[in-house]
Every structure is written in structure tokens, then in C-alpha cells.
Amino acid sequence: xRRNILxxxxxxxxxxxxxxxxxxxxxxxxxxxxxxxxxxxxxRELQASSPGIKVWVRELDVTDHDxxxxxxxxxxxxxxxxxxVIVNAGIGSGAPIGKGKFSENxxxxxxxxxxxxxxxxxxxxxxxxxRSGHLxxxxxxxxxxxxxxxxTAYSASKVGVAAMAEGIRAxxxxxxxxxxxxxYPGYIRTELNENxxxxxxxxxIDAVKGCQLLTTAIEKExxxxxxxxxxxxxxxxxxxxxxxxxxxxxx
Numbered sequence: 407x408r409r410n411i412l413x414x415x416x417x418x419x420x421x422x423x424x425x426x427x428x429x430x431x432x433x434x435x436x437x438x439x440x441x442x443x444x445x446x447x448x449x450r451e452l453q454a455s456s457p458g459i460k461v462w463v464r465e466l467d468v469t470d471h472d473x474x475x476x477x478x479x480x481x482x483x484x485x486x487x488x489x490x491v492i493v494n495a496g497i498g499s500g501a502p503i504g505k506g507k508f509s510e511n512x513x514x515x516x517x518x519x520x521x522x523x524x525x526x527x528x529x530x531x532x533x534x535x536x537r538s539g540h541l542x543x544x545x546x547x548x549x550x551x552x553x554x555x556x557x558t559a560y561s562a563s564k565v566g567v568a569a570m571a572e573g574i575r576a577x578x579x580x581x582x583x584x585x586x587x588x589x590y591p592g593y594i595r596t597e598l599n600e601n602x603x604x605x606x607x608x609x610x611i612d613a614v615k616g617c618q619l620l621t622t623a624i625e626k627e628x629x630x631x632x633x634x635x636x637x638x639x640x641x642x643x644x645x646x647x648x649x650x651x652x653x654x655x656x657x
Contacts, residue, residue, distance in 0.1 A: 408489035408490050409434055410433070410435075410436070410485040410486075410489045410490070411428055411433050411435055411436070411489065411492065412436040412437075412438070412478065412481050412485075412490070412491045412492070412529070413428075413491075413492045413494055414439070414468060414491075414492065414493060415439055415468070415494040416435075416438060416439050416445065416463075416494070417437075417440070417441040417444035418441070419596035419613070420544070420596060420613070420616070420617060420620065421437075421439065421495070422448055423596075423613050423614065424617050425437055425448060426451075427621035428621060429452040430455075431625075432456065434460040434485065435462070436461075436462045436464075436484065436488070437461065437464075438464045438466035438477055438481075439465070439466060439495065440466065440467050442464075445463035446463060462484045462485070464477050464480060466495075468517065468521035468524065469516055469517055469521050471520075471521070471524040474521070474528050475528045478525075478532065479532075487536060488529075488532050488533075488536070488539060490542065491532075491533075492542045493522050493526060493529070494544045495522075495525070496518045497513070497514055497517045498514075498560060499556075500557060500558060500559040501555075501556055502555045502556060502558065503558055511559035514560055515563045515566075518563035518566075519567055519570075522570070523570060526571075526574060529541050530574065534584075537581070537584070538583040539583075539584050539585075540584075540586075540627055541571075541574065541587070542586075542589060543567050543568070543586070543588050545565075545568040545588055545589060545590050545591075546560075546564040546591060547590050547591065547592050547593075547641070548561040548564050549564035549565045549567075549568045549590065550642045550646055551653050552565075553653075567588075568588050568590075571587070571588040574586050575588075575629060587630070588629070588630045588631075589623060589633060590630065590631065590632045590642065591616065592611075592633065592634060592638040592641075593609055594610070594611055594617075594633075595613050609637055609638070609641075611634065
């Protein structure tokens, strides 16, 4: 039974929501993000609602790659054994390519892909040493296809992390004690999209329901999971196969 979970990007959104759900299920939690004040507040909340668990928090900017390894190793020392790492930290900003916003798109790719690579490296070093563990990469339904406008760099970064997760999974196929899951969340209402105009995000669900479904999916340790399964698995199937002109109309 996996009991110790490390979650990045845990100060808000899906990271904080998953922490609440795992706490209800009596998991010990190592939580990191840039906003340490929010993490401390979340720690107090979780320990009050689930007094039987242990919670550790540390400040972490995942784009500081050296710090990623330092923080993961420190959590490993705290817990003694890290059962599961959820690579969740990311940003949703971006701009159309060629519109003079290279720095914004660069920041998106560096945060969502290069930082995820650093987190995965740090996690897998721990798991290889333990000879056991479960790595979860949070991608997006945006990874199903290249998307236009402000979503181009974001979708590209999410394609990248999905391919990386598959490569890691292929590398450990013969080691049944190490699992690698790729999670494709659909539209879940968080701080990243709370200001989106009504009607622009079809099939959106609230954060509580979304994080319940994410937690349930992760506990099953699948190779891949669409969350929620309906309608996103069939939507993903169609997105990969429809002509680009059709995808543009709905993206």
C-alpha cells in the first residue's frame, strides 16, 4: 500500500485539491510550491481535518532545477520512503507564435516541460534507489493535438510531458514495482481558468469533483487516464483523427 505522496504545485488548484483528497484517504503528504504561506495554511487545514497523517511542506520554484533535486531529497529524508510523486506544477499562459511574446511562451515551455523533466529525474532517482515507486505526470487534453493562438506553446509542452512519461514507462516495463502514469485532465475549474467566459469551456466540472476523480484514477495506477473518462476519452480519440480544420473550430 502506497502511503507517502509528494505533490508539486500544491499551493492551489489541482495540486491543493488532490492533497485534500489524499489526506481524506489517510496518506502522508509532502507538498511543495513557490507560495510557502499557502502551503503552511494548507498544512494546518489538512492536519486539523485528518489528524492521523503527517504533512511536510517546502518552498520550491520548479524552474530552479538544482532546488528540485534538493527538495525531493529532503522530502525523501523526511518520509524515509517516497511511494508516489505527482508532477503537477505548471502554468497556463501563452501567446500566438510570432506576435512578439516569445518570453511568455518560453516561460510556459520551461515551466511545463523542462521543469517536469527535472522533477521526473529527481523522482526516478529516488524510485530506482528504492526499487519501487509510482510516478504520475499530469498532462492535459490539450496534448491531443497542436492548438492555436495562446494555446500553442501550452499544448506543445503538454505533448512533451506525455511523450516523456511514455518513454520513462517504457524504460521500466520489466520492473513491476515502479509504475508510471500519464493523466489527461479535461476542463476542471481552478484559479487558472476561473475567469474564462461561460460557454468557452464545455464539459467543465468543479474542482472538488475533478480532484476526487483525479485521486481515484491515480490510485488505480494506470498507464494513462482521461479525467473524467466521459467525455474526454472519446473526445481525445476524435481530436487525434479529425482534420485540423475541424479541431480549429472547437479549440
